[in-house]
Amino acid sequence: MTNQPKLLDRRTLIAAAGATAALSLAPGCAPIPNRPVVVLGAGLAGLSAALALQDAGLEVRVIEARDRVGGRVLSHRNVPGNPESGGTSFAPGYARLVSACTAYGVGLVDLTPIVPLFFQRDFYLGGERIAADAWATHPRNPFPEPMKKLLPWAYLGAVVGTANPLTTNDAWVDPTNKALDVSLYGWLSAQGWSDELIRMAYDINPGWGDNARDVSTLMVLCALKFQQTQQELARGKAMGYVAQGGNQAIPEAMAKALKNPVELKRQAVAIRADETGAEVRLADGAVIKASHVVSALPTTTLRDVKIDAPLSAAQSEGIGKLGVQTISLMHIVPKSKFWELDGLAASMATDGAVNMVLAEHKGATPDEITSLTVWLRGENARRFDRMKPAEAMAAIVQEIEQLRPAAKGQLEPVTYHSWINDPHSKGDWAVWHPGQVTAYSRALAQPAGRLHFCGEHTAVSNRGMEGAMESGERAALEVLQTA
Numbered sequence: 001m002t003n004q005p006k007l008l009d010r011r012t013l014i015a016a017a018g019a020t021a022a023l024s025l026a027p028g029c030a031p032i033p034n035r036p037v038v039v040l041g042a043g044l045a046g047l048s049a050a051l052a053l054q055d056a057g058l059e060v061r062v063i064e065a066r067d068r069v070g071g072r073v074l075s076h077r078n079v080p081g082n083p084e085s086g087g088t089s090f091a092p093g094y095a096r097l098v099s100a101c102t103a104y105g106v107g108l109v110d111l112t113p114i115v116p117l118f119f120q121r122d123f124y125l126g127g128e129r130i131a132a133d134a135w136a137t138h139p140r141n142p143f144p145e146p147m148k149k150l151l152p153w154a155y156l157g158a159v160v161g162t163a164n165p166l167t168t169n170d171a172w173v174d175p176t177n178k179a180l181d182v183s184l185y186g187w188l189s190a191q192g193w194s195d196e197l198i199r200m201a202y203d204i205n206p207g208w209g210d211n212a213r214d215v216s217t218l219m220v221l222c223a224l225k226f227q228q229t230q231q232e233l234a235r236g237k238a239m240g241y242v243a244q245g246g247n248q249a250i251p252e253a254m255a256k257a258l259k260n261p262v263e264l265k266r267q268a269v270a271i272r273a274d275e276t277g278a279e280v281r282l283a284d285g286a287v288i289k290a291s292h293v294v295s296a297l298p299t300t301t302l303r304d305v306k307i308d309a310p311l312s313a314a315q316s317e318g319i320g321k322l323g324v325q326t327i328s329l330m331h332i333v334p335k336s337k338f339w340e341l342d343g344l345a346a347s348m349a350t351d352g353a354v355n356m357v358l359a360e361h362k363g364a365t366p367d368e369i370t371s372l373t374v375w376l377r378g379e380n381a382r383r384f385d386r387m388k389p390a391e392a393m394a395a396i397v398q399e400i401e402q403l404r405p406a407a408k409g410q411l412e413p414v415t416y417h418s419w420i421n422d423p424h425s426k427g428d429w430a431v432w433h434p435g436q437v438t439a440y441s442r443a444l445a446q447p448a449g450r451l452h453f454c455g456e457h458t459a460v461s462n463r464g465m466e467g468a469m470e471s472g473e474r475a476a477l478e479v480l481q482t483a
């Protein structure tokens, strides 16, 4: 992590790896003349793989089901400040993503001035507002001394993150740690955490899974380790970035750098691959013969693709069963500065129907609030996802108004995005349920003949957008080494 080369250096290395591999071709695995490498999915993983392969001199075609590139990176250009419904922010330690911005001309917005504002929220517990400075002495605060002053969303990182048994970013996939592939609930209970402590520190705003029973301890520890590494790499640098024009500008710029334009609105429905060749069938009936296929699809949509390739049993099962996060986001434009009327923090965290309402400070000055983003996770997201988007938005506005009378009539809902209902994602980031790290983490990224796999769920050392980039680069190298 610490000494990652810049993308251009890395691209040179990958191109060199390609040249070396080409000199030592195994006859059965050589590139097939006039056949491209076909990359499925134009999210960050697929685009990263495609660019690396193109840089190494291969012909690449990228097939994308949507009418846009970026996948789970989605910026709303119709809302002031271009808020995100997908990949939200990144840090200087996202070496590949930051280098891609440099290489493809995407400007970065330094979030340092607004990061402290991001953490200014009031906590609403059972409908009661608890100001941040009143939490430490609140009768319902279950945290032990001296951690009572930690707010619920900071507790896990502060307590578990600083005593993390995983000492490196990739330790979560090391079989020697498999005793930790148990539910977070079980692991914390065994250390004396009460149910109320676990609920407050995790379940009211679960980052992975619906609650602590639903997620492997290894997954949470790996994410906390990644966060810690990112904090260390950010020291003395920016506290975070978004891309100018919204993070979607990054995949858009990457796609522009491809010689063959991304083929939009083309959905893969079947893949066939063995040691001698590969082909992809699309929903429009076309069949593309390929030298290699790189699947950059999430497991949730890959499981709808008919695969005829030498997958291992664990790989097939993992594609079918790997968990996925349920998240829906809504963006609201405030008609007035109602937080000045009631004098409370503009952002809120609750244990109720709405997990978080976050004020977006994306205007000309750090204190300007351009929109509000509502985060719904797990059962909360499912509840509103069952409604039509307009009904869901009206119901969410009502929930906020109940907690916040000054907001009444001041919230203009603009957009609602359910990642579970999105047919090309069918969920947000991968969630490793208890036992799944041991069962699937190694198998899911294994090539099957000339079929290779990438996507954030196959990343080892990084998470989120950087994980997607890491995985794309790894898949490209695999192709080059077997080509």
Ligand SMILES: Cc1cc2nc3c(=O)[nH]c(=O)nc-3n(C[C@H](O)[C@H](O)[C@H](O)COP(=O)(O)OP(=O)(O)OC[C@H]3O[C@@H](n4cnc5c(N)ncnc54)[C@H](O)[C@@H]3O)c2cc1C
Residues within 6 Å of the ligand: 040, 041, 042, 043, 044, 045, 046, 063, 064, 065, 066, 069, 070, 071, 072, 073, 085, 086, 087, 088, 089, 090, 266, 267, 268, 269, 296, 297, 298, 301, 302, 305, 327, 329, 419, 424, 425, 428, 429, 454, 455, 456, 457, 463, 464, 465, 466, 468
């Ligand atoms: C709400 C939210 C907040 C997030 N916040 C952060 C954050 O702050 N920092 C961070 O680092 N990460 C964050 N992430 C995660 C990050 O956005 C993702 O991990 C990353 O973008 C995943 O990239 P990917 O290329 O692996 O997958 P995707 O972006 O999902 O790409 C897969 C592509 O495949 C396409 N596709 C699917 N099925 C087919 C098919 N059958 N045929 C053809 N194409 C198909 C899809 O349309 C999609 O474009 C967030 C994500 C969400 C949703």
